[in-house]
Amino acid sequence: MHETIDLISHAALRELRAFTSRTRQPTHLELMDVEPIRSVANIEITEEHITLTYNQKTTHRYNANEVTQKEWSYKYNDDPEFVRAIGAVIDLARKHVRDMPDNVACPPGCAECCSGYEPFVNREDVQRIAAHLGISYEDALRSYVVQRESADGYAIGYLKKVTDDIASRCVFLKGATSGRHYCGIYEARPHDCAAFTPIGCEDVDRSLRHDRSFVPGLPFRPRHPEQPRGKRRR
Ligand code: SF4
Ligand code: SF4
Incomplete structure (x- = not known):
């Protein structure tokens, strides 16, 4: 290696001398980086x-x-x-x-992205989910959001998972297995989820066919729907 650098240095020195003689400008070998790429x-x-x-x-x-x-x-x-x-x-x-990228559309029933990611939510998302479920903002926040405000204050947290494992499925994901999954709050899902694109998605469940039909089941319902004020059970 030293020999190689020496040979390069000699070649560089010859080039610098030629440049000096051609242009009359002084040159210095120590100002030439001779390390190969x-x-x-x-x-x-x-x-x-x-x-x-x-x-x-x-x-x-x-x-x-x-x-x-x-x-x-x-x-x-x-x-x-x-x-x-x-x-x-x-x-x-x-x-x-x-x-074309390998994947451009979600195969029906795929929801790999509903497990691998934590969709961030802002106040509007929580308000929309609360209205969709017919519960209060505070209840939606407490029941379905891990609260962790972003530095700019825009995101107020991310949707809870069914277990403490961050890689487990979203609390709103319905359907027992891949191929039968669907979002239980689809119309009210967070902006983060709506913005996720299948184009070029590398998380897609490749075992699923794109051309099969799939009818989602019942939407997500809160386990303990909020009772109207004055009608709570004791
Ligand atoms: S294809 Fe990608 S974006 Fe679509 S549901 Fe599957 S993991 Fe999510
Ligand atoms: S809200 Fe719906 S789309 Fe978003 S991660 Fe949960 S199940 Fe998936």
Whole structure:
């Protein structure tokens, strides 16, 4: 490896001397980074420049990590060889532009995302769920939300799971098994759930067919519906 670096250093020195003799500008070998590009962490291409970040190194310490990397930037748009190479990348993109993701729709009865994630809820979500279930905001919050306000105060928590295990199913998920699952509060589900897209979804239950029909069962009902005031049982 040292030999390789030495050879590179000699080549770099020759190039610097040639540059100096051509341009009359002083150059110094210690200002030339001679480390080869070993691993590329990021490539950014604009209309004029290509920038590589490479040879990233992370040193882990107890309280902070030290991340170092090299960055090489090149104005390629007046270099015909580079323009051709990047043109070839663009042609490949054109070839693949209509490639489809494996999954674009939810197979009926799939609800993998109703277990793997904790849908955040805001005050509007809780209000909508409360109205849908015919219970008070406070009851909905207490019964169905793990309260944990976000830093901006927008989310007030996330929907409870049926057990303390965060990976267990959402408290509103109905249906006994995958393929028979459905959301028990579909019309009132949190914005987080409504915004979740099946396009490119990697959580999909791949054992389920997309072309089978499935009729959801009864909606979710609270176990102890709130009694109207003055009619509570003693
Ligand atoms: S396909 Fe993805 S988004 Fe659709 S129900 Fe299954 S896990 Fe959720
Ligand atoms: S509210 Fe409905 S859609 Fe959202 S996680 Fe629960 S069961 Fe799934």
